Amino acid sequence: xxxxxxxxxxxxxxxLPTLVGSEGEKAIDISKLRDRSGYITYDPGLGNTGMCxxxxxxxxxxxxxxxxxxxxxxxxANHPNFIEVAWLLINGRLPQxxxxxxFSAKLTANAPLHEAMRxxxxxxxxxxxxxxxxxxxxxxxxxxxxxxxxxxDDAHFEELAARLISKVRTIAAYAYKRSQxxxxxxxxxxxxxxxxxxxxxxxxxxxxYLVDPDIEDALNLIFILHADHEQNCSTTTxxxxxxxxxxxxxxxxxxxxxxxxxxxxxxxxxxxxxxDKIHKGGVTPEAYLAQxxxxxxxxxLMGFGHRVYKNYDPRAKLLQQACERVFAKLKRKDPLLxxxxxxxxxALKDPYFVDRKLYPNVDFYSGLxxxxxxxxTEMFTVMFVIGRLPGWIAQWKEQHDMESGKxxxxxxxxxxxxxxxxxxxxxxxxx
Ligand code: SDX
Numbered sequence: 492x493x494x495x496x497x498x499x500x501x502x503x504x505x506x507l508p509t510l511v512g513s514e515g516e517k518a519i520d521i522s523k524l525r526d527r528s529g530y531i532t533y534d535p536g537l538g539n540t541g542m543c544x545x546x547x548x549x550x551x552x553x554x555x556x557x558x559x560x561x562x563x564x565x566x567x568a569n570h571p572n573f574i575e576v577a578w579l580l581i582n583g584r585l586p587q588x589x590x591x592x593x594f595s596a597k598l599t600a601n602a603p604l605h606e607a608m609r610x611x612x613x614x615x616x617x618x619x620x621x622x623x624x625x626x627x628x629x630x631x632x633x634x635x636x637x638x639x640x641x642x643x644d645d646a647h648f649e650e651l652a653a654r655l656i657s658k659v660r661t662i663a664a665y666a667y668k669r670s671q672x673x674x675x676x677x678x679x680x681x682x683x684x685x686x687x688x689x690x691x692x693x694x695x696x697x698x699x700y701l702v703d704p705d706i707e708d709a710l711n712l713i714f715i716l717h718a719d720h721e722q723n724c725s726t727t728t729x730x731x732x733x734x735x736x737x738x739x740x741x742x743x744x745x746x747x748x749x750x751x752x753x754x755x756x757x758x759x760x761x762x763x764x765x766x767d768k769i770h771k772g773g774v775t776p777e778a779y780l781a782q783x784x785x786x787x788x789x790x791x792l793m794g795f796g797h798r799v800y801k802n803y804d805p806r807a808k809l810l811q812q813a814c815e816r817v818f819a820k821l822k823r824k825d826p827l828l829x830x831x832x833x834x835x836x837x838a839l840k841d842p843y844f845v846d847r848k849l850y851p852n853v854d855f856y857s858g859l860x861x862x863x864x865x866x867x868t869e870m871f872t873v874m875f876v877i878g879r880l881p882g883w884i885a886q887w888k889e890q891h892d893m894e895s896g897k898x899x900x901x902x903x904x905x906x907x908x909x910x911x912x913x914x915x916x917x918x919x920x921x922x
Contacts, residue, residue, distance in 0.1 A: 717878025794855030
């Protein structure tokens with residue numbers, strides 16, 4: 492145990508307690524700092540601030556480690572089962588056979604949307620951004636499932652989690668169908684989670700989409716790799732909204748909005764647009780990297796870099812391998828994959844990227860797999876939502892169960908006008 496931290500300021504010395512996490516993460520507890528010293532801390536972006544204790548996901552950014560409830564993500568790759576991992580994240584252990592079967596049955600039973608909700612989609616323009624539709628429809632679930640606006644017990648929460656995880660897939664598929672002007676396809680209770688999603692996305696009333704087991708496996712793995720990532724921007728958003736005791740639907744709808752940003756989940760769309768721009772001949776990979784390094788140019792090497800990983804994102808490695816498997820299975824050739832490989836090869840030996848420890852992240856290869864499966868670019872971040880939802884739910888529950896759960900309300904350093912007076916309009920009119 493490292494003992495207290497000592498802070499000396501304004502001629503005073505303060506002893507601040509410290510704490511150490513189960514993987515050696517060290518923290519200084521400043522929860523009493525303002526009361527005792529009158530000082531707050533200042534940490535824009537909160538890159539040096541722990542907002543909670545959590546036992547769900549562990550990341551070691553320097554070593555490129557990612558574990559869900561202690562299990563390295565690489566161990567899920569051989570037999571990817573997204574719903575099993577969702578249960579693990581939410582409940583803190585791997586399920587027994589009957590627990591997984593019971594949860595899967597709840598997902599199957601809750602796949603359809605209320606018929607009145609289905610009609611809501613007709614109100615959206617066909618070119619509505621799918622992330623706006625998904626966020627709105629997750630929030631709308633609160634209108635049709637009032638009984639989950641407050642949580643009674645763990646069994647009640649598991650029912651809610653199953654409904655959300657199941658229905659987000661239907662909402663995503665309907666948002667896609669709406670954008671294509673094609674008929675909605677009801678979920679098929681005989682299909683597993685990912686197969687049912689692909690069925691709702693690509694089947695037509697007269698033509699059942701046949702799910703390739705390797706593609707189903709790839710989708711399970713992609714969702715698993717997106718399932719949680721400790722206190723990232725969207726998960727922090729879910730916790731902040733949940734800290735006001737807002738319901739889970741409202742909290743996850745807010746998480747969708749945070750994930751939409753191009754610096755976060757929206758990066759998978761930006762990666763494809765970057766690769767497409769290079770492919771269309773606008774710029775060579777070498778020239779694009781030069782733009783990404785040029786501070787006067789807003790271009791960035793999308794899909795590269797990470798606030799926490801200063802090593803190769805372990806998810807990117809697994810996604811690259813999944814990408815090669817899917818392309819081989821589908822006998823696909825994609826010039827964008829060749830460009831991605833070239834960009835990675837150049838960047839990994841370029842001092843600009845090496846010195847800043849910028850490596851491929853989760854978004855660099857995921858879009859290429861979605862594109863090979865037939866999912867359009869505008870749906871890529873929605874795919875991230877489906878994957879990340881169990882992590883949001885687990886993190887929301889962990890905070891909800893904390894007795895001392897305080898509303899998140901940070902301070903600020905005020906830099907505006909000091910005391911000022913109201914000036915009536917007649918005196919304001921410039922002479
Ligand atoms: C996700 O938090 C999570 O866990 C997120 C996520 C999850 O699972 O929830 O992992 C998902 O959001 C992955 C990240 C997806 N975003 C992108 O791929 C967008 C491109 N990457 C960057 O914009 C950037 O790397 C961030 C936003 C991801 C991280 O930014 P930081 O940690 O705030 O780093 P920074 O902006 O302070 O950059 C440090 C330096 C700067 O140069 P200098 O000022 O030191 O000269 O690195 C440069 C930056 O200009 N830099 C890049 C770059 N990323 C950082 N330069 C070119 N291309 C890039 N991609």
